[in-house]
Amino acid sequence: MRRPALAALAWLACMASVQAQEMPDRHMGAMPGMDHHGTPAASAPVDGHDPHASAAHDAMAMPADGHHPMPGATIPAQHRHVPATDHPSAPMHHDMGPMQGGSPPPHARDPDYSDGVRTPPMHGIDMAMGDDPRFATLHVDRLETVHASRGGGQQWEVQGGYGDSRDKLWLRSEGERSGGRLEAADIELLWQHAVAAFWDTRLGVRSDTGGGPGRQWVAFGVQGLAPYWFELEATGYVGPGGRTAARLRADYELLFTQRLVLQPELELNAYGKADPARGLGSGLSDVALGLRLRYEVRREVAPYVGGVWMRRFGGTAEHGRSGFEWQWVAGVRIRL
């Protein structure tokens, strides 16, 4: 019972974080079927602050105190040209909708001004590629050599995608080699679909190879950009025989200059039940905290160096892998 619940919980947690950030605040009514206050998932902190506060205040981000008398449609001259450094000093308690996300209130405007008029299809409308063209992308997020106390190796995380800004198909792979042999690798085929301004769902399959017998999974998750510019990704996996797994990732970019970027990254993996054949225990199997400093020679190409602190837990550590590990990494990030 506990095992399948793990993946489901991961799913709920990330959906709740989406809701907390993107959904309307209380004044506007909660999402049908979604209880902001009741489920444990809804209070899962994702970016370090209370999701309730997020929904009611942060997502609105209303500045100023809101209690001043209001001067009418034209703002008095002394208020007009406020220097751009002017900023909101406190969240405003105003009965308004959130500035981002949410669902339309009942009185939302109808955008149809056509009066029923329909025009014939256009010929030669040279919107070059259409307003939402499909294109191919390649993200080599990590392609690196690893130096660690137990020896060296190589790691990669690569994904290629094709689609428009709402729907994309991704082929993704992540894995490691050491001593000239494949330690572990997985490959995923995922359909990514936009569900909110900053959030997408992903649905697909994953196949694990290396380091024991192969494993197949159905994958489902969300990814997106949380407030304060955290990139988040949460994926749950369900496989045959009641296997479940979850993967959570978060990263952030800190610009030292326009090209020198420090990227902290956190990844957690968990398994619903032990898989001794693959050296995996149940529960949280590993945590990796990486710090990579890259230099964007071009936007597309960025060599980097960094370090990764990795810890394997419980059953996984007992299955012959060391508990702690510090890795030095050097590689290149490519985005095409």
Added chain:
Amino acid sequence: MNQPSALPTAGLSRRRFVQGLAVGGVAAGLGLVRPARAQAGVQPPGVLAGTDFQLDVCRTQVNYTGRVRPATTVNGSLPGPLLRWKEGSTVTLRVTNHLRETTSIHWHGIVLPFDMDGVPGLSFDGIAPGETFTYRFDVRQSGTYWYHAHSHFQEQTGLFGALVIDSAGPERHVADRDYVVMLNDWTDEDPARIYTRLKKRSDYYNFHQPTVADFLRDAREQGLGEALAMRRMGNRMRMNPTDLADVGGAAYTYLMNGTAPAGNWTALFRPGERIRLRFINGSASTIFDVRIPGLTMTVVAADGQDVAPVPVDEFRISVAETYDVIVEPHEARAYTLFAQSIDRTGYARGTLAPREGLRADVPSMDARVWLGAQDMMGAMHAGSPLPPGEGSKVRASHDHHASPDPSPAGRGVNHARTEYGPSVDMRVDMPRTDLDDPGIGLRDNGRRVLTYADLRSLDPPSDRREPEREIELHLTGNMERFLWSFDGVPFSDALPIHFRKGERLRVVLVNDTMMNHPIHLHGMFSDLEDAEGNVLVRKHTINVQPAQRISYRVTADNPGRWAYHCHLLYHMEAGMFREVVVS
């Protein structure tokens, strides 16, 4: 913040890239620069006057940065030839397409029958390769306008030029000299590639993003709390405060009359003369701030329409706008025409001089200013949000629809139900209506800067009726995904907007984004109103500032199918476009 950063373009020095080549321009024939052009300073594009014109659209090699690149030109020049028409005449323009792809020419700001408007898909099917299309229409207006392609990215690659229409009657503002100053943003890159890059990473060309060093400096100078506070809202909302332009100097070389800054386009004068400068922003994606240090510019026309003269030190010209100014230099010295881009990544520059070969100091670019609260929140910033009561009243006097305003804030903003999906990253509930705001980067800069509130058309509106109804449209986008739209609906998913023939209507635009959007309605003029509903000025392109609400009146007297769109080319391509049907 003002330090130029290195460029993504390998092997090209920043200076060379931004400054361009002194001898740059259309490389005739074998890809060589014509010596005459190089030595004599770049000449203005040719002038064609009269009623019958042959225009040849062709692919031409140009060299502005040291690299020979293909451009799309009219009659081989970039910009295309200046066309000089006479009000009251009938013009015939035969446009022959020598390209391998469809082309078109749209006469921007000209009121004409819709099938002469030159928008493929709406006016006609475009001009196929090898074909000639004959435009013929009556010229019923005067002033400064321009023409440009409405096909693919041809406008970005050089297919544009100036239109000057002489008044049938006496000119209101006589001048001793008359120059067109055409500004544009040249890029060596393939614009289709620029578009794809923006789609993949919308800050691809932004090399002025907030850094750790900025934060430490602010923390040191203003305190940690302040440094955090000024970033809080943008960070919460995932809005980049440096998102002033999509492309900028990392890819653009800014040109004045087809001449890079190093080439120093020069206009001659004799001290004491009145000089009319017809500024046209023919850019694909760049808003400019224009000034001539040492000279007061008197704005006498906007978008071809005479306005009550306004003396200013500086004006912002959004994409596709035109401003005519008069200057009267009394000293026999050189003056710099300085047009810096809104994101301060480069400038176009030329010189007014008593003789060739002179130059004046070129000012350094202004500091880059981050987008602030009023650019995200509208009127809710600075502790002066508008009261529901008064806001509703102002709105009520506007609204002959007589529909009670259901918005809880009562500020007259009603978001469309289609604004709540992935295509919209923010909505402004209390937009500002401050037409007297010169905009980001120009506020309180110590100079007299033109604002829309200063503009008054001299000719009264041709239609004095009160609007019978109101159409509210929100300018929307998702910067992370580089999606742009009206009301959250991109063009490909949108129904046409119907204007009932003969009606006078009010269009309300609310900018739910952090970028400026120059909105252009084809075929009919837009009579811009102030917040109280008084008509100020007649324009063809209206720039809506971030988090701003603007309204204007339109008389639907020109039947047909018309384009209505943001004139930032990449926004238009990404969906900020509508068809307007007048029937």
